[in-house]
Amino acid sequence: MAHGTGIILLTIGVLLILGLLANYISPRLHIPRVTLLILCGVALGPSGLDFLPEGHERWYTLFSNIALLMIGFVGAAYILLRAAGLIFGAYAGGTISKADDKIKKYMGMAITPQAGVALGMALVAGNHFPALKNTFIPLVIGTTVFFELTGPIFTRLAVIRAGEAGKAEEGETEETG
Numbered sequence: 001m002a003h004g005t006g007i008i009l010l011t012i013g014v015l016l017i018l019g020l021l022a023n024y025i026s027p028r029l030h031i032p033r034v035t036l037l038i039l040c041g042v043a044l045g046p047s048g049l050d051f052l053p054e055g056h057e058r059w060y061t062l063f064s065n066i067a068l069l070m071i072g073f074v075g076a077a078y079i080l081l082r083a084a085g086l087i088f089g090a091y092a093g094g095t096i097s098k099a100d101d102k103i104k105k106y107m108g109m110a111i112t113p114q115a116g117v118a119l120g121m122a123l124v125a126g127n128h129f130p131a132l133k134n135t136f137i138p139l140v141i142g143t144t145v146f147f148e149l150t151g152p153i154f155t156r157l158a159v160i161r162a163g164e165a166g167k168a169e170e171g172e173t174e175e176t177g
Helices: 003-029 033-044 057-096 101-110 116-128 130-161
Strands: none
Touching: 003 033, 057 101, 057 130, 101 130, 116 130
């Protein structure tokens, strides 16, 4: 193993152990984990003890990309699983209630922008699992924004595919303006 690789692995190991210690210590000190991790980063970085080896700047892009990929993966998984749950749940509910096939097929897609329950559940989950609160709430808010922006498109598509677009209710007349 080259000397430079050993230094890099040692540095990463020390930083990971420091992160785990900060995660363990922060609740006992009543300091948010993020704050303690930032303080540790400042203390070990170039403006503090300068613990990082030469050339550490090239790591920033790598670690930033890894963090963005992890956030994107979790967000995409939540979006796909929520959409699948809505679609399959609406289909199951339509089957149980003996709804028309059009309702069973398209209702899940039509209700994707309904986010109030998701936000409420994130708050409840955050209160029951305080350690994960800072993960639940931003994730749900971010994906709620996604569903609120794309949901009307899916609702319109569901109404059109169900053949209900342009139909008036019984007893109503369409006004031509």
